[in-house]
Amino acid sequence: MLERTLYIDRVGAFALDRLACLRNEYANNACTLCQDACAHEAFVFKQGKLRLSPLCTQCGACMGACPTKALSLYGHSLQKALDFVKKESSPLFTCKGEMPCLGAFSVDEWCALLLEGKNVTCNLLECATCEHNRGGAVEQRIRVRIDEANDFMGKLHKNECISFASQKPKESTRRAFFERFIAPAKFVPSLPEAPRAELKKVLKKTLSASLRVEPFSFLHTKEIAQNCDNCKECVQFCPSNALSYNGDQTQLLFQMGTCIGCGICEAICKKEAIRQVRKAVDLVDFAYDLAVVLMHHDLQVCLTCKCAFSYKGGEKVCERCYTFENEHAQMFVLASQSH
Incomplete structure (x- = not known):
């Protein structure tokens, strides 16, 4: 943990885990x-790496956007928000008091809060004069996420929803608000929680059978074309281990529940064989991190180089050897004629 602190940028209570x-x-x-x-x-960016500068105001408006939960704010956590919802009869979320900017919550976190079984009210009336809400961008992002969370609840046939306050609530104490800007000098942020972990935990309790829904922003699915050559680079570079192989390396597996939709696998695939697709998904697969087979490879030994390769039919020669022989065919002809 001590070594990890070398890769954490901090401004007061706010932290960026660069790893x-x-x-x-x-x-x-x-x-x-x-x-x-x-x-x-x-x-x-410094030397090609993302860094946090002293310009940070510790508002937390960026946190809900990060797909890997690399951003954290001392004193704020989803678990704390869940406890708040459980305790309150009519939970009211506002950026005053202990809450950061409501932009700190992602769509899946709003969904997890609603699945506690209570209606939630959000006060966005402060956004109009907020210095962080330039051009109304922060408020717009919050509203879009909340609308999506409400839509998700509808697909689950749940009545709970998030509504918006029409008048400002009574002023709460400002002490907790200012205390969160004073993080302990030796505070070490914990390892980021796996994205959507709380939502999956709640869904396991909620779902009694398979339920297929249209894709949401936090649900990602992939497909692989037949030109996949089994190079394994997508698996090696996947930051969330959503892609993996079975024991004998013949099946490429995908876990929707751990995919964060970063697009690294698509960017690194030289064959452009893997891509994200929008299609209905089973929430049971998501909640339990169930794996599906994206591609089955018939591994054969190349007659030329004797290495295993993904056989697609025809002569048992791997693509590398086939390409080499064709590109240098004239050279082999000249060599044979010289004897």
Whole structure:
């Protein structure tokens, strides 16, 4: 844990875990979600790596956008919000008091909160004069996520929903609000929780049978074309281990429940064989991280190089040897004629 602290950028109570960041995981990844969400341009690149600058105001508006949960705010957690919902008869979420900006919650986290079985009210009336809500961008993102969470509950045939307050609530104490800006000097953020872990936990209790739903922003599915050559690079570079192989390396497996939709597998595939698709998914597969077979490979030994390869039919020669022989056919002809 001590070594991990070397890769954590902090500004007061806010932290960026660089080891969990997609931009630092894979150089060609183009994720800009935290940068897009920050009104103060606090995220910068230094030597090709994403860093947190002193411009950060610790508002937390960017946190709900990060697919890997690389961003954290001392004193805030989904578990704390869940406990709040359980305790309150009419839960009211506002950026005042102990709550950060409501942009800190992702769609799946709003879903997990609603699955506690209570209607939730959100106060977005402060957004109009908020310095972090430039051009109304933060409020718009919050509303879009909440609308999607309400839609998800409808697909589960649940009546609970999130509504918006029409008038400002009574002022709560400001002490807790200011206390969260003073993180302990030796505070070490814990390892980021697996994305959507709480939602999957609640769904296991909620679902009694398979339920297919249209795709949501936090549900990702893949398919692989027949030109996949079994190079294994998509598996090696997947940051969430959503792609894997069976024991004898003949089946490429995919777990929807762990895929974060980062697109690294698609970017790294030289054959452009793997791609994300939008189709109905079974929430049981998602909740229990069930694996499906994306591709079955018939492994054969190449007659030329004696290495195993994914056989597609015809002569048992791997693509590398076949290409080499064709590109250098003239050379082999000249060599034979010289004797």
